[in-house]
Amino acid sequence: MRLSRYFLPVLKETPADAQIASHRLMLRAGMIRQQSAGIYSWLPLGYKVLKKIENIVHEEQQRVGHIPLLMPTLQSADLWRESGRYDAYGDEMLRISDRHGRDMLYGPTNEEMITDIFRAHVGSYKDLPLTLYHIQWKFRDEVRPRFGVMRGREFLMKDGYNFDLTKEDAMHAYNRHLVSYLRTYERMGLQAIPMRADSGPIGGDDTHEFLVLADTGESEVFYDKGVTDIKLGARDIDPYNVDECRSVMEEFTSLYARTDETHDAAEFAKVPEDRQMTARGIEVGQIFYFGTKYSESMGAEVVGQDGKKTPVHMGSHGIGVSRLLGALIEANHDDKGIIWPEGVTPFHVGIVNLKQGDDEADAACEALYKSFQALGLDPLYDDRKERAGGKFATMDLIGLPWRITVGPRGLKNGVVEVTSRRSGESEEMTPEQAVEKVAKIYADL
Amino acid sequence: MRLSRYFLPVLKETPADAQIASHRLMLRAGMIRQQSAGIYSWLPLGYKVLKKIENIVHEEQQRVGHIPLLMPTLQSADLWRESGRYDAYGDEMLRISDRHGRDMLYGPTNEEMITDIFRAHVGSYKDLPLTLYHIQWKFRDEVRPRFGVMRGREFLMKDGYNFDLTKEDAMHAYNRHLVSYLRTYERMGLQAIPMRADSGPIGGDDTHEFLVLADTGESEVFYDKGVTDIKLGARDIDPYNVDECRSVMEEFTSLYARTDETHDAAEFAKVPEDRQMTARGIEVGQIFYFGTKYSESMGAEVVGQDGKKTPVHMGSHGIGVSRLLGALIEANHDDKGIIWPEGVTPFHVGIVNLKQGDDEADAACEALYKSFQALGLDPLYDDRKERAGGKFATMDLIGLPWRITVGPRGLKNGVVEVTSRRSGESEEMTPEQAVEKVAKIYADL
Numbered sequence: 001m002r003l004s005r006y007f008l009p010v011l012k013e014t015p016a017d018a019q020i021a022s023h024r025l026m027l028r029a030g031m032i033r034q035q036s037a038g039i040y041s042w043l044p045l046g047y048k049v050l051k052k053i054e055n056i057v058h059e060e061q062q063r064v065g066h067i068p069l070l071m072p073t074l075q076s077a078d079l080w081r082e083s084g085r086y087d088a089y090g091d092e093m094l095r096i097s098d099r100h101g102r103d104m105l106y107g108p109t110n111e112e113m114i115t116d117i118f119r120a121h122v123g124s125y126k127d128l129p130l131t132l133y134h135i136q137w138k139f140r141d142e143v144r145p146r147f148g149v150m151r152g153r154e155f156l157m158k159d160g161y162n163f164d165l166t167k168e169d170a171m172h173a174y175n176r177h178l179v180s181y182l183r184t185y186e187r188m189g190l191q192a193i194p195m196r197a198d199s200g201p202i203g204g205d206d207t208h209e210f211l212v213l214a215d216t217g218e219s220e221v222f223y224d225k226g227v228t229d230i231k232l233g234a235r236d237i238d239p240y241n242v243d244e245c246r247s248v249m250e251e252f253t254s255l256y257a258r259t260d261e262t263h264d265a266a267e268f269a270k271v272p273e274d275r276q277m278t279a280r281g282i283e284v285g286q287i288f289y290f291g292t293k294y295s296e297s298m299g300a301e302v303v304g305q306d307g308k309k310t311p312v313h314m315g316s317h318g319i320g321v322s323r324l325l326g327a328l329i330e331a332n333h334d335d336k337g338i339i340w341p342e343g344v345t346p347f348h349v350g351i352v353n354l355k356q357g358d359d360e361a362d363a364a365c366e367a368l369y370k371s372f373q374a375l376g377l378d379p380l381y382d383d384r385k386e387r388a389g390g391k392f393a394t395m396d397l398i399g400l401p402w403r404i405t406v407g408p409r410g411l412k413n414g415v416v417e418v419t420s421r422r423s424g425e426s427e428e429m430t431p432e433q434a435v436e437k438v439a440k441i442y443a444d445l
Numbered sequence: 446m447r448l449s450r451y452f453l454p455v456l457k458e459t460p461a462d463a464q465i466a467s468h469r470l471m472l473r474a475g476m477i478r479q480q481s482a483g484i485y486s487w488l489p490l491g492y493k494v495l496k497k498i499e500n501i502v503h504e505e506q507q508r509v510g511h512i513p514l515l516m517p518t519l520q521s522a523d524l525w526r527e528s529g530r531y532d533a534y535g536d537e538m539l540r541i542s543d544r545h546g547r548d549m550l551y552g553p554t555n556e557e558m559i560t561d562i563f564r565a566h567v568g569s570y571k572d573l574p575l576t577l578y579h580i581q582w583k584f585r586d587e588v589r590p591r592f593g594v595m596r597g598r599e600f601l602m603k604d605g606y607n608f609d610l611t612k613e614d615a616m617h618a619y620n621r622h623l624v625s626y627l628r629t630y631e632r633m634g635l636q637a638i639p640m641r642a643d644s645g646p647i648g649g650d651d652t653h654e655f656l657v658l659a660d661t662g663e664s665e666v667f668y669d670k671g672v673t674d675i676k677l678g679a680r681d682i683d684p685y686n687v688d689e690c691r692s693v694m695e696e697f698t699s700l701y702a703r704t705d706e707t708h709d710a711a712e713f714a715k716v717p718e719d720r721q722m723t724a725r726g727i728e729v730g731q732i733f734y735f736g737t738k739y740s741e742s743m744g745a746e747v748v749g750q751d752g753k754k755t756p757v758h759m760g761s762h763g764i765g766v767s768r769l770l771g772a773l774i775e776a777n778h779d780d781k782g783i784i785w786p787e788g789v790t791p792f793h794v795g796i797v798n799l800k801q802g803d804d805e806a807d808a809a810c811e812a813l814y815k816s817f818q819a820l821g822l823d824p825l826y827d828d829r830k831e832r833a834g835g836k837f838a839t840m841d842l843i844g845l846p847w848r849i850t851v852g853p854r855g856l857k858n859g860v861v862e863v864t865s866r867r868s869g870e871s872e873e874m875t876p877e878q879a880v881e882k883v884a885k886i887y888a889d890l
Contacts, residue, residue, distance in 0.1 A: 007575060007577060009567070030566070033562055033565065033566075035516070035517055035524075035558060035561070036520070036549065039517045039519055039521075040517060041515065041516045041517060043514050044514045047513055047514045047515045048513075068489060068492055068493075070486065070495070071480070071486045072486060072582075072599045073518060073599065074481070074484055074598075074599055076480060076484075092544075094543065094544075096541050096551075098586055099536045099537075099539075099588070106519075106541075113480060117478055117488070120454075121454035121475070121478075122454070132489075137517075139519070141543055143544070153519075153543075154517045
């Protein structure tokens with residue numbers, strides 16, 4: 001993309017009402033615009049990152065065999081009356097009446113609707129196991145929305161639901177979700193630690209939250225220092241292998257790691273003192289096993305091998321897709337702006353022309369631009385007639401991990417400058433070497 | 446995808462309340478499920494086609510330089526009070542009150558919000574031209590929703606908005622949209638004819654609708670037979686070239702083609718009698734130029750080269766993304782089911798194993814399945830232990846354009862059968878030739 005043709009409305013002033021770094025930086029970098037309290041437009045740069053995150057979530061869900069569909073945003077109140085949650089849910093549910101006076105709601109989650117789909121179409125144990133998921137906009141009418149997309153009212157979430165014949169099968173689905181979530185976050189360059197959690201209004205027995213450590217997190221967390229050393233890395237885990245998934249689950253959850261909601265001081269005291277850590281965390285996902293709670297109340301049954309009807313065992317599993325942008329920025333920024341991990345950066349590389357209008361500099365930038373595109377990479381070329389200082393400030397603010405600076409002086413020696421946003425370090429090399437270096441970084445991801 | 450692991454709830458009976466072919470077939474093929482009047486879940490197969498259509502729309506918008514963003518589904522009523530449309534819009538607007546009693550609405554379109562984004566961030570003629578678009582769920586509270594996704598209440602639409610300094614520039618944007626829309630529909634295997642239209646509640650001067658001819662269309666259309674012979678084909682049109690875009694516009698709109706809303710019998714009589722055609726059509730898109738209607742009422746102005754403020758010239762342009770599934774099926778089906786054009790088919794090819802459990806047949810199917818995947822194609826492998834008749838009926842119903850049938854008898858002679866869903870013709874060849882044949886069809890798209 002050529003910046004002269006893009007829509008990137010960066011702000012020079014710091015917005016007064018934004019309390020945390022991610023909210024401030026998303027506004028300043030022209031990623032979002034607030035349209036009402038807790039409701040945002042995703043401007044082009046923000047939309048691009050949102051899509052990248054959404055794509056990673058889709059890929060990792062499908063890699064483990066989960067099947068995508070899409071449920072609507074508006075739901076009938078009747079479904080929620082069946083489960084008993086219509087009255088129980090409280091003021092966070094946005095209740096709507098249509099022109100015929102029918103009670104509707106803007107879905108805050110989809111247990112009822114997916115159970116309805118299941119009971120309408122599945123009747124035999126032979127169709128199990130089954131895990132369906134979607135990525136759709138949800139609404140929760142928070143009393144006091146704040147922190148930008150971290151606690152908005154209209155938000156994008158991946159929610160998935162497993163249907164299994166037995167508790168044992170459902171626990172495999174639970175473990176498989178844990179594996180897929182770990183890989184999802186790692187691909188984004190995030191460490192999210194599974195912590196034992198409270199089930200809240202969804203109800204359930206087993207549940208873990210995934211927390212990203214950050215000073216601005218809403219939860220206090222307590223953990224054994226050892227948990228931060230465990231990584232999934234490049235391990236190849238077979239999602240259909242029960243033992244493999246269980247052993248990953250055990251590895252990642254055996255050390256102490258809890259939020260303030262489930263913290264147990266006596267248990268924590270057993271952790272060696274030099275490994276007892278307290279910090280703040282941002283919740284970016286949660287997995288639940290809730291058994292037959294919905295299948296019983298809503299009649300989601302299958303005929304088993306013995307010919308008898310039995311309610312299915314279910315779980316639900318969520319990733320806060322729009323919230324992840326906030327979490328990513330909280331965990332990756334400095335005084336100058338955002339520092340995107342390579343896995344989610346909106347553009348792979350920025351090209352800064354120090355002297356727009358200079359034939360040689362223009363030609364060198366065009367050549368770089370086209371070389372990256374030919375390799376399937378997405379460069380952002382700052383081709384505006386602006387001062388170098390302004391161009392650098394914009395690139396630093398929007399946080400592309402790699403910048404190539406092109407100017408007449410360097411070109412006289414046949415070189416351009418390649419700068420890492422994270423380390424701030426620069427290196428001179430030929431344009432060809434610059435393309436090769438950046439391309440290799442993305443090829444190795 | 447292996448069918449044994451997929452969720453494809455096909456129906457044997459024909460749903461009683463579905464009046465038109467596309468609605469019937471989408472229900473029967475397990476593509477959608479109605480959740481409330483005019484509100485659907487997109488089951489896995491339907492979701493897959495929806496995504497394909499959405500991707501084509503994205504690609505063709507970005508090919509001509511339009512910039513994607515994403516506005517929220519819920520909007521503040523205040524914005525619509527500024528333009529005067531909050532009261533004017535009537536009962537089709539779903540009005541909502543949040544927990545604090547603030548007036549909101551589920552956006553039926555986005556002229557107000559995009560104008561708000563523009564006026565907040567753009568102030569100079571130097572930032573023009575600019576075209577922003579999004580693909581987002583909309584809601585129109587139809588009195589009597591019907592025809593499945595063709596006239597639903599919650600529907601997915603691409604809406605784009607151009608901002609230009611002069612009427613002349615805005616008309617270029619109008620023509621460029623026409624070009625991009627023509628290519629969008631052609632890539633889906635659809636002929637959509639631009640017809641002069643009424644502007645309706647959006648307001649505007651120049652507007653064309655795009656209509657797909659189909660017996661079940663909601664509009665009566667009148668046209669010169671010659672319009673159906675004009676195709677964009679493989680022409681390479683520069684979206685920044687004003688004359689090129691204008692000449693495409695003129696070519697596609699000079700012959701008579703109108704809906705009943707704008708039909709002019711006297712004009713139509715001038716068309717040679719043997720070329721006067723009457724038919725029915727389904728609207729799948731519309732482009733508008735409406736000048737300064739919103740920019741004046743909402744203060745979207747830029748400072749021109751002369752230093753004076755001037756309201757921008759705007760247009761809005763829509764494609765009915767979810768509705769296109771209905772239109773595609775209306776135009777592509779037979780007694781047995783859907784016949785997907787290659788450009789939008791949910792799976793590229795179906796593999797039918799006539800004798801699941803037979804070592805040789807299973808191995809041949811696995812090899813075909815993996816060969817297609819290695820080529821980046823997406824096969825659906827019917828690996829269920831079902832009778833051949835049932836497998837064929839499912840494949841015909843869901844409409845994959847190509848089917849490969851594998852059975853012990855053919856394998857003895859080293860061949861499988863390749864069948865075209867559209868022509869019904871079958872050909873025997875080696876498995877390697879079958880892969881090559883199907884791969885070539887998609888490579889040539």
